[in-house]
Amino acid sequence: MRESDVVAGLSLERLERISRHLEDQYIRPGKLPCAVTLVARHGQIVWVNAQGLMDVERNRPARRDTLFRIYSMTKPVTSIAMMQLYEQGRFLLDDPVHKYIPSWRNLRVYKGGTYPEFETEPAATTMTIRDLLTHMSGLTYGFLERTNVDAAYRQLKLDGSSILTLDKLVDRLAELPLEFSPGTAWNYSVSTDVVGYLVQLLADKPLDDYFREHIFAPLGMMDTGFQVRPDQLDRFAACYLHQPGDTMKLQDDPDRSRFSKPPRFLSGGGGLVSTIDDYHSFAQALCQGGEYRGQRIIGRKTLEFMRRNHLPGNRDLPALSIGAFSETPYEGSGFGLGFSVKTDVAKSLTNGSEGEFGWGGLASTNFFVDPKEDMVMIFMTQLMPSSSYPVRQELRAMVHGALV
Incomplete structure (x- = not known):
């Protein structure tokens, strides 16, 4: 291998395997519409590639500046926003939620029955x-389709609808039972939407304004927000839904998408659209201890604190999870303040480093930060659900396999 083929300790030849693999296994067979992939190390973007069609129906090729629905990759942004306020002394982590949302003072836990005739304690x-x-709050998501409680979330459209607002979400959740007593189990949920509500409350400004002023503008993330602006529409990808037989159908047409309209519901759990370079600026700041290009968005010690495993007894997700859904493989992963944290590489059955952290989104987007290797990987596509294919684990194997 020639030295010119190695950049920042990564083999370019080996990274090219990623584009061949995605083309042969996913894009040409029609399993994924497109893929835009970025790998950075030691603060340098080493490899980035766009392939496939961001809009199959209109035959529009994916580009490096394509806009994607990042769904739950919004959660780390919201968590960083919340912890910025923690650094200002606005709250403590052991503060009861009802201190800020009084209607949540007497929350109850599900015992039996169906909505609206729940039996609770x-x-x-x-x-x-x-x-x-x-995500140890006892809240849930409607799309999990596991319990009578999440059935009520679906009935009330608490995962998002044209009439939902953050205020309405918080009011409705006060009336519904929890899945379990807080702190006793782990369940993926609307918790981060509630965190977004608290950011608005504590900062006394709308969530989109807060994000723009304290995260997006400092990092130069000019393409990221809760709405696709008119000047961005020609770069906005279509979103697809996985079908039996490993095919896909259009799920959200970019020309008619709700993302192109001003949102009523500022979802801190899943409402953002972004580009791969914008999200790289955010992920690179996380990789560099909270600072990127001279702009600090979070303190170094605060970030170290966030990426520790905060599950009780340092246990991993399988030991505490009551559901089967997560945006990361369960085994060998714990959870910090806003993202998953790899606690045991061998147990995870996926190459990487202990302390690696990140998250993914419903439409199969994904990112991870490996502090030990000083490396960032971001993957963008638009296929729901994210559990359709094991592409995230395959990417980890190929990216770490390119280290020399």
Whole structure:
């Protein structure tokens, strides 16, 4: 291998395997519409590639500046925003949530029945802000389709609808039972949307304004927001839904998407659109201890604190999860304040480093930061659900396999 083929300790020849693999296994067979992939190390973008069609129906090729629905990759942004306020002394992690949302003072836990005739009992513990940041709140998601509680979320459209607002979400959640007493189990949920509500409350400004002023503008993330602007529409990807037989159908047409209209519901859990370079600026700041290009968005010690495993007893997700859904493989992963954290590489059955952290989104987008290797990987596509193919694990194997 020639030295010119190695940049920042990564083999370019080996990274090219990624584009061949994605083309042969996913794009040409029609399993994924497109892929835009970025790998950075030691603060340098080493390899980036766009392939496939961002809009199959209109035959528009994917580009490096294509806009994607990043869904739950919004969660780390919201968590960083919340912890910026923590650094200002605005709250403590063990503060009860009802200190800020009084209607949540007497939350109850599900015992039986169906909505609206639930049988409940008082929660044995008090929900704290840390419970929200770690998804140990007892809240859930309607799309999980596992319990009578998440059936009520679907009925009330609490995962998002044209009439939902953050205020309405918080009011409705006060009336519904929790899945379990806070702090006793892990369940993927609307918790981060509630964190977004608290950011608005504590900062006394709308969530989109807060993000723009304190994260997006400092990092130069001019393409990221809750709405696709008219001048961005020609770069906005279509979104697809996985079908039996490993085909896909159009799920959201970019020309008619709700993302192109001003949002009523500023979802801190899943509402952002972004580009790969914008999200790289955010992920690179996380890789560099909270600072990128001279702009610090979070303190170094605060970030170290966030990427520790905050699950009780340093356990991993399988030990505490009551559901089967996550945006990361369960084994060998814990959870910090806003993202998953790899705690045991061998147990995870996926190449990487202990301490690696990141998250993914419903439309199969994904990122990870490996502090040990000083490396960032971001993958953008638009196929729902994210569990359709094991592409995230394959990418980890190929990216780490390119280290020399």
